[in-house]
Amino acid sequence: MIGLKIGMxxxxGNVTAAIDGKGVVLCEPAVLALERETGEVIDAGKKAxxxxxxxxxxIKLTRPLLSGGIAELENSEKLIRTFLERICKNKIFKPVVAATMPAGITNLEKRNILDCILKAGAGKAVLIEEPLAAALGIGINPEMPYGTMIVNIGAGTTGVAVVTMGSIAVAKSATVGGDDMDRIIKTYLKNNRGIEVGRLTAEELKQLIGGAKVREETIAAVxxxxxxxxxxxLFFEVTAQEINFAIRDCVDEICKAITDVLEVTPPELVKDITxxxxxxxxxxxxxxxxDKYIEEVTGIRVKIPGNESHVSALGCLRALNEENYLKQNGYHFVTLEILE
Known part of the structure; x- marks a missing residue:
């Protein structure tokens, strides 16, 4: 018997999972709270x-995933096991998992991700490059002879890729994302305002008033x-202009990754993207x-799908339900026995 199919x-920053009939059932921060002496899991996700x-x-807090890969193998396994148990609950059969991997990672890095997922409780697993998973989740058919550019701006990295005919034509990963913006906001406030804030406060300010473009109206947050x-x-007020100024270099680095990929993309594919x-x-x-800032830099229209944070998990689930896609494009399921 086949267990629950999970796209992950x-x-x-987050682990997102989707299952048939329900769509996205989990979207939790990739944070683990451990008993410092024993390593026992206290909580994971939002509460952690x-x-x-x-x-x-x-209590020790850790973020064991790094740039879509595994930074701490044992703790990553604990994190994913906790999430799989929440999703599967008392299911008898082990789940089948299709999970994302960054484009261009090494075979050892792939093995580490698979090892983690399988030891966490999956019966079998397959890895799909994140840009292809995102394309599937958006509803694009990546097998068509037509170029599509996917830009995924996450917490730790920004992935830029052009997909066509079921594979990745050009890809680049930049080590810049939401976490970098949070750190820069903290540093800006400390160095320029003499104010120390925590990571959560910096993230809230980014979400509330941060931006890639200056708003027409002047807004601020306390x-x-x-x-x-x-x-x-102390209580303090900070303006959107200050936050925008602080994170501008991060935004420009994201745009540079996009223009770098466009520069080396074949002309016909660039035409498709345009x-x-x-x-x-x-x-x-x-x-x-x-989106508007990237449009100004590239001269190309930018589209944000309605489920922008979930497309990759939904794409992995779609791939599980379209096994011909996996077979035709050289993807193979792996079990723990095969891996070992």
Missing amino acids: DIGT FEMTGRCPDA AKGKDTADGMP DSGIFLCGGMSKLYGI
Whole structure:
């Protein structure tokens, strides 16, 4: 008997999973809370993320996934096992998992991801390049002889790829994403305003008033931080213009990755992209004005699908349900026995 089919997007910031009939059933931060001495799992996902900056010494928080890959093998296994148990609950048969992998990773990196998923409880697994999974999730047929550009802006990396005829024609990964913006906002406030804030506050400011483009109206947000001079808590106001200024280099680095790929893409595929537009997905595609800014830089229309944070997981699920696609494009399921 076949277990539950699960499409899974493994990202630095979040793990997203989709199943037949229900669509996306899990979208949780890729954060694990562990008992420091024993390594026992206390919680994972949103509840663990909410402990950021608030943990006692007895609890260790870790983000074991890095750039869509595995930074800490054992803890990544614990994280994915916790999520699979939440999805499968008391199912008898082990699930079948199709998961994303960054384009261009090594065989060892692929093996580590598969090893993690299978040891976490999957019966068999297959990896699909994230840009192809995103294309499937958007509803594009990547097997057509037509070029499509996918830009996935995540927490840890930005992946840019041109897909055509079931494969990736050109790809580039830039080590810039939402986490970098959070760190830069923290540094900006400390160096320029003498205010120390936590990572969660920096992320909230980015989401509330941050942007790739300056808004027509002047807006600001009030947040709580700590005065670096005397260590006392304080409320402060910060404007959208300040946040935009702080993260501008990150936004420009994302745009450079896109233009770098366009420069080496064959002319006929560039023509296709110009006709169909650039598809923008990932959590940071929600950043205010990022689509319009990319349009200004490239001269190409940018489209953001309605489920931009979920397209890769949905694409993996679609691939599971279209096994001919997997076979025709050289994808093979792996079990723990085969891997070992």
